[in-house]
Amino acid sequence: MSGGLSVHGGRLAEARSRFGGAREDWLDLSTGINPVAWSGGATADIDWRSLPDPGDLARLERQAARYFGVDPALCCAVPGSETGLRLIARILGGRGLHLPLAYSTHADAFEHADPVASLAQLPAAPGTLVIANPNNPDGVLRATEALLNLLERQESGSGWLIVDEAFADCRPEHSIAGHVASGRRLIVLRSFGKFFGLAGVRLGFVVAPTELLGQLRRRLGEWPVSAAALAFGTEAYGDAGWIAATRRTLPEQASRLDAVLKRHGLAPRGECPLFRLVETSEAGALFIRLAQRHILIRPFADHSRLLRFGLPNGDAALGRLDAALAHG
Amino acid sequence: MSGGLSVHGGRLAEARSRFGGAREDWLDLSTGINPVAWSGGATADIDWRSLPDPGDLARLERQAARYFGVDPALCCAVPGSETGLRLIARILGGRGLHLPLAYSTHADAFEHADPVASLAQLPAAPGTLVIANPNNPDGVLRATEALLNLLERQESGSGWLIVDEAFADCRPEHSIAGHVASGRRLIVLRSFGKFFGLAGVRLGFVVAPTELLGQLRRRLGEWPVSAAALAFGTEAYGDAGWIAATRRTLPEQASRLDAVLKRHGLAPRGECPLFRLVETSEAGALFIRLAQRHILIRPFADHSRLLRFGLPNGDAALGRLDAALAHG
Numbered sequence: 001m002s003g004g005l006s007v008h009g010g011r012l013a014e015a016r017s018r019f020g021g022a023r024e025d026w027l028d029l030s031t032g033i034n035p036v037a038w039s040g041g042a043t044a045d046i047d048w049r050s051l052p053d054p055g056d057l058a059r060l061e062r063q064a065a066r067y068f069g070v071d072p073a074l075c076c077a078v079p080g081s082e083t084g085l086r087l088i089a090r091i092l093g094g095r096g097l098h099l100p101l102a103y104s105t106h107a108d109a110f111e112h113a114d115p116v117a118s119l120a121q122l123p124a125a126p127g128t129l130v131i132a133n134p135n136n137p138d139g140v141l142r143a144t145e146a147l148l149n150l151l152e153r154q155e156s157g158s159g160w161l162i163v164d165e166a167f168a169d170c171r172p173e174h175s176i177a178g179h180v181a182s183g184r185r186l187i188v189l190r191s192f193g194k195f196f197g198l199a200g201v202r203l204g205f206v207v208a209p210t211e212l213l214g215q216l217r218r219r220l221g222e223w224p225v226s227a228a229a230l231a232f233g234t235e236a237y238g239d240a241g242w243i244a245a246t247r248r249t250l251p252e253q254a255s256r257l258d259a260v261l262k263r264h265g266l267a268p269r270g271e272c273p274l275f276r277l278v279e280t281s282e283a284g285a286l287f288i289r290l291a292q293r294h295i296l297i298r299p300f301a302d303h304s305r306l307l308r309f310g311l312p313n314g315d316a317a318l319g320r321l322d323a324a325l326a327h328g
Numbered sequence: 329m330s331g332g333l334s335v336h337g338g339r340l341a342e343a344r345s346r347f348g349g350a351r352e353d354w355l356d357l358s359t360g361i362n363p364v365a366w367s368g369g370a371t372a373d374i375d376w377r378s379l380p381d382p383g384d385l386a387r388l389e390r391q392a393a394r395y396f397g398v399d400p401a402l403c404c405a406v407p408g409s410e411t412g413l414r415l416i417a418r419i420l421g422g423r424g425l426h427l428p429l430a431y432s433t434h435a436d437a438f439e440h441a442d443p444v445a446s447l448a449q450l451p452a453a454p455g456t457l458v459i460a461n462p463n464n465p466d467g468v469l470r471a472t473e474a475l476l477n478l479l480e481r482q483e484s485g486s487g488w489l490i491v492d493e494a495f496a497d498c499r500p501e502h503s504i505a506g507h508v509a510s511g512r513r514l515i516v517l518r519s520f521g522k523f524f525g526l527a528g529v530r531l532g533f534v535v536a537p538t539e540l541l542g543q544l545r546r547r548l549g550e551w552p553v554s555a556a557a558l559a560f561g562t563e564a565y566g567d568a569g570w571i572a573a574t575r576r577t578l579p580e581q582a583s584r585l586d587a588v589l590k591r592h593g594l595a596p597r598g599e600c601p602l603f604r605l606v607e608t609s610e611a612g613a614l615f616i617r618l619a620q621r622h623i624l625i626r627p628f629a630d631h632s633r634l635l636r637f638g639l640p641n642g643d644a645a646l647g648r649l650d651a652a653l654a655h656g
């Protein structure tokens with residue numbers, strides 16, 4: 001029903017070409033990116049001219065590892081967690097396994113991938129199971145214990161478990177990253193751009209056993225991320241005040257989005273405060289009605305009853321969504 | 329003799345830890361990066377907050393393809409030409425072949441790679457031959473005709489030819505990129521950061537048959553380069569005035585570097601104006617003497633008689649090198 005708009009969020013240019021309006025007219029709720037970006041970027045000192053120094057890369061990885069609660073030797077910066085997953089999938093080889101409702105790259109990263117009907121009945125043949133926690137787009141949050149059980153199941157069959165924690169920053173107590181270790185078949189992906197609201201930087205991290213990180217580094221080379229990624233990431237991951245405040249305010253904002261959605265008969269789902277999923281038989285029509293009012297949300301090509309709403313930035317944006325739903 | 333300094337240029341932090349001095353005290357001549365960077369970066373409008381739009385990526389690739397003189401359908405942006413080579417090498421698989429004196433990634437990108445003693449006597453078994461034109465670090469510039477002969481030789485044995493044109497911007501008439509086509513076994517790599525002096529951006533291009541680019545795009549994903557790479561690259565490749573002026577002034581500066589080197593008994597080699605190679609039995613001692621004066625040049629772990637000098641930025645820097653060589 002909506003072309004590329006139902007493949008990935010953030011495609012405002014395509015939305016504009018279909019529904020008109022200038023860039024600044026649109027309220028883009030099609031992604032799960034924090035609308036209140038980390039503000040240190042405006043004053044960060046970026047050295048665009050030199051090749052990034054290996055010492056600066058090591059410093060970024062130490063800072064990020066401290067934030068994730070992992071050994072820095074297990075933490076490798078990548079130009080976006082999406083690229084990181086694609087590279088890891090090819091290094092591991094073999095078949096990918098993913099949830100039926102999952103981020104599309106969980107399937108596309110592998111040469112061959114299949115959805116699993118149920119985590120209780122994984123196929124016997126070994127494969128790499130990819131699960132996002134919290135999951136995108138339904139926001140389901142799994143307990144560490146359940147994931148560790150899946151890990152044991154995968155290890156007993158010579159498979160791997162990849163936990164995509166791209167949206168985990170608000171719930172650090174649910175991260176499984178501290179369980180990554182040499183000899184275990186667990187890999188964790190982290191994203192910089194979503195929680196810090198700077199998706200254009202292209203920065204993510206792969207937390208994995210050192211043998212695997214060696215292969216990943218060899219594919220990426222000496223300078224895997226830009227000077228901006230080094231500058232922003234190193235400073236932002238150390239900005240404890242901003243991080244704590246954002247972990248408080250995002251759930252408050254999400255509760256207010258929930259109230260608006262419920263007022264209009266929609267039942268929001270999910271435990272990630274950066275987005276909410278709703279299911280409605282009116283999904284296709286609602287997407288178009290909001291787009292005609294220049295509000296972009298996220299439909300799903302393979303799930304025609306689902307819509308994902310990103311978090312609006314403040315009262316004015318939330319009020320605009322409220323009004324559009326009322327008149328829709 | 330010099331640790332990581334003889335593996336890649338640009339490692340000023342390591343040089344400072346060994347030879348002292350503040351960052352601003354050092355004259356870094358260890359890379360082949362244009363010391364006079366494209367200046368549009370200071371005013372470029374970078375949208376760090378959104379995911380890069382696919383339309384903006386296509387626009388960058390069209391602009392770059394026009395500059396390279398190739399079909400945009402054959403041109404894929406990558407986060408640095410070094411990463412591009414590493415990914416392509418793994419996609420092609422098989423053995424790499426490289427010149428004995430070459431950029432170290434030409435060997436490291438492949439799981440297995442061998443130096444070729446002579447281009448006139450390539451091994452019979454198929455492999456991927458990587459040649460930089462002009463070559464780094466000796467600046468040797470090969471005629472298109474000679475490269476096309478090598479391509480035919482490679483194609484007849486089911487091998488591939490990769491021409492690394494990371495330093496080709498000053499000699500566009502020597503680019504072989506226009507010969508890349510579906511059905512041919514030719515791949516060309518281009519770099520943004522060297523000629524435009526913005527190595528921290530991490531932007532390069534792979535020019536290759538579409539079948540191969542499809543595989544490359546699948547490994548990189550939807551957002552292969554940062555918002556800054558999109559903004560800078562699109563504007564800089566279209567800045568015909570800056571490009572023409574830089575193609576004039578770099579060779580003039582290189583001639584002045586040649587004069588200084590010759591005055592001190594060194595015989596500069598190479599046809600790339602961004603660097604010069606010298607061979608001397610005093611290489612190890614000269615590297616240290618210059619480093620003690622906080623001038624960093626590039627030694628080579630496997631070639632103890634060679635030193636590469638990057639282009640100094642203007643008269644003051646050239647004079648400082650001149651004085652250091654005189655008192656060395």
